[in-house]
Amino acid sequence: MDYKNTLLMPKTDFPMRGNLPNNEPKIQDKWKDMDIYTKVLERTKDRPAFILHDGPPYANGDIHMGHALNKVLKDMVNRHRSMTGHYSPYVPGWDIHGLPIEQALTNKGVDRKKMTVAEFRELCKEYAYEQVERQREQFKRIGVRGDWENPYITLKPEFEARQIGVFGDMAKKGYIYKGLKPVYWSPSSESALAEAEIEYKDIKSPSIYVAFDVLDGKGVVNAGEKFIIWTTTPWTIPANLGISVNPEYAYVVVKENGQKYIIAKGLLEAVAEKLGWGNPEIDREIKGTDLENVTAKHPLFDRESLVMLGDHVTLDAGTGCVHTAPGHGEDDYQVGKRYGLETLSVVDHKGCLTEDAGEFAGMFYDKANKPICEKLDEAGALLNLTFFEHSYPHDWRTKKPVIFRATPQWFASIDKFRPELLQAIRDTNFTPVWGETRLYNMIRDRGDWCISRQRAWGVPIPVFYAENGEAIITEETISHVQKLFREHGSNIWFQKTAKELLPEGFTHEGSPNGEFTKETDIMDVWFDSGSSHQGVLVERPELRYPADLYLEGSDQYRGWFNSSLITSVAINGHAPYKGLLSHGFVLDGDGRKMSKSLGNIIAPSKVMNQYGADILRLWVASVDYTADVRISMDMLKQVSEVYRKIRNTLKFLHGNLHDFNPVQDYVSYENLREVDQYMYMELQKLIQTVRDAYDRYEFATVYKAINNFVAAELSSFYLDIAKDVVYIEGADAQPRRAMQSVMYDTLNALLKLLTPIIPHTTDEMWSYLSYADAESVQLTDMPDAVQKENFEQLSEKWTTIMAIRNTVLKALEEARNAKTIGKSLEAKVTVFGDEQTVTLLQDPQINFAQLNIVSEFVVGGAVDNAPADAVKVENVAVVVEKAEGEKCERCWTISKTVGENPTHPTLCAHCADVVENYYSEAE
Helix, strand or coil: CCCCCCCCCCCCCCCCCHHHHHHHHHHHHHHHHHHHHHHHHHCCCCCCCCCCCCCEEECCCCCCCHHHHHHHHHHCCCCCCHHCCEEEEEECCCEECCHHHHHHHCCCCCHHHHCCHHHHHHHHHHHHHHHHHHHHHHHHCCCEEEEEEECCCCCHHHHHHHHHHHHHHHHCCCEEEEEEEEEECCCCCCEEEEEEHHHEEEEEEEEEEEEEEEEEECCCCCCCCCCEEEEHHHHHHHCCCEEEEEECEEEEEEECCCCCEEEEHHHHHHHHHCCCCCCEEEEEEHHHHHHCCCEEECCCCCCEEEEEECCCCCCCCCCCCCCCCCCCCHHHHHHHCCCCCCCCCEEEECCCEEHHHHHHCCCCCHHHHHHHHHHHCCCCCCCEEEEEEEEEECCCCCCCEEEEEEEEEECCCCCCHHHHHHHHHCCCCCEEHHHHHHHHHHHHHCCCCCCCEECCCCCCCCCCCCCCCCCCCCCHHHHHHHHHHHHHHHHHHHHHHHHHCCCCCCCCCCCCCCCCCCCEHHHHHHHHHHCCCHHHCCCCCCCCCCCCEEEEEHCCCCCCHHHHHHHHHHCCCCCEEEEEEEEEEEEEECCCCCCCCCCCCCCCHHHHHHHHHHHHHHHHHHCCCCCCCCCCHHHHHHHHHHHHHHHHHHHHHHHHCCCCCCCHHHHHHHHHHHHHHHHHHHHHHHHHHHHHHHHCCCCHHHHHHHHHHHHHHHHHHHHHHHHHHHHCCCCCCCCHHHHHHHHHHHHHHHHHCCCCCHHHHHHHCCCCCCCCCCCHHHHCCCCCCCCCHHHHHHHHHHHHHHHHHHHHHHHHHHHHHCHHHHHCCHHHEEEEECCHHHHHHCCCCHHHHHHHHHCCEEEEEEEEHCCCCCECCCEEEEEEEEECEEEECCCCEEEECCCCCCCCCCCHHHHHHHHHHHHHCCC
């Protein structure tokens, strides 16, 4: 007789293979048809809000792995919050303005010189929207849930209007001003840059030591003595107006080769070595303060260089006498301003020296280094010239060097409200915690923010000028420009004259004839995105300001985190976020930055085409995102193996619930067997661990906890021993229904706990649940961990039982290797232990044979009585022998009861009883 039909084998249509690349788009179509985003919000609308505000990626080109990491992290946060008692709308956004789009159009052959600024901006707008659509579909393919049909875009009229309002509010408080001061200038972009637009690369630069003859020594130093300065930018020598010394340092006049030189005493040894001095002799020592207002002669021009006192002078390098060109350095500018020096800039917008540079006029600044050094040498002022490699600021878009150049620019003051900014940082929660120090130090040390750019594609600075050149920024003009932008968009600024843009009948005493002009500069794009707390959080009714969380890459401490903080504190006195979370960069498997030249780029599309979005998402959950993370196809393959294990476990759980009705068949905790109570307890521990980890944004902890639970508690233990119950026992047998009850709780819990990470898979499985009480698992809540009175006692007891089981498994493995047994069901196991262990093993409520998947389990008494060949671990010894009896055809255990039932001679007594009950019920 064939007894296979009497076994209750798993039944499920849930496929073993996910085939994610093909199936995920179908699942996403289902989400779209059911409008899952709206349904989630409708379900949670009465709950407290949790708002994660999306930092806008730049709309240009396909998304890269950094985008994927960022968006998946955000999606996991939002999905978790919506399943744990929150209303979590997510409005994705895009940053639209800026140089890359201008460059992209130029690369496509657009000649902007043949069209008006307004016409060129229209082309930029069209291109930008094409990029938005391209990236939107790619983000949706990753499974990111949000209001994709109504995102925020920084060129939309309502956003631009809000941005003008932010500018106006800051101007009203006196935080906006125009000034001539050195800023980062990109000759390649022909525009000023903010600190956030700077990256550092190594370049080779000249290093020169130059002598300046004393003119008026003020009785402290003498004519004929020389100050020595050091610089790595010879092209700034024509802009030199002074020499800075530190008032706290001691300076010395040194005799060498018949000359007398003035340098800092603390750098004498280093300078002597650099200049090859054989035996320098100190003539006398001078206090730094005494050198103030001494004058020296410029080595190339007929003008004086003023000696000034400055705390920025250090002994880190150089001579202690710092070449000062107020038009080409922040410290130079500040000290020159104190002493009334001109802010002289000798470089134009293209990076070429101006007429103020004399005979070097017209040369590109970098090309001017050599002729300037040659001229210094001719003048006898060049004491040393070498070259060295060092880190130097570059334009992060063109990748070319930048310079410091004084030009008239618009600035947002930081100094005027720096204490408030620093307090706002202290009031913010940071993940990781070191983010606070990083942002705090940046704000503490940063200068005023240069917000003007000399480009076409951006939001114009809403400033008018009177006939006398006076800037006009009034509540009336700002309000009117806001209204125009909200109605027509910012392109109207370039389509209309100043008079047409001003309020009707506007007059100003600086323009008695009514003649006005308008600013042609645009705002820094960081002012665009930095205003999003007003343009999005305040503008959108479903959102809230301040947001609960901003989540971006660690580069945004100097970017979006920074600019958003400044604008928000400036107008409202607090940060736009309650919490900041940052992640690292995505590197290749060897820890290298991904680049086309290295050929090591892994695109999200490639991963999804090969493995699927859920594998990509599972990889995101697996890494420590707070630092830089690595990715490779081999790593993704490993993650896919973890996914396969999870999927197969879900399938096994579901398959064994095919005849389980949770309303009729569920066994309450009190009526579970102890092994089932133990498993239920382990499930509650998992739920608590995962819930806590989600709350702390520790997704790698979620990943590890679930992976370990699936591999160890389930696959290697509970589901392994369950086969001998759920397959073999009668359908309604209490042990079987007990195990099914725990499986039911486990499957439901795993599906919900995993939904923020692999939503396609969990929703797919959810659709197979006959008892599902919601249209989608996304429309449910995370399980809450349950605490039972006996958990502590149960945990202590089963920790010991599982330790004994591990020893038994070790002994079984050794017996297999010795060919004593084949499968574990061929074994009889005898366990010896101390008094406490023996007592535990005699517990009649626990089936130790079933627990260890052996045919016979015997308690052998005291461990001292164990035979010499027993496997011993601490206070437990195990002996493995072949079990006596015959193999049951149905359950495969070795039993002496096989053959006792004449009707079923090939079955053990227990299986014979089950089968007879099965046939009687079938009849």
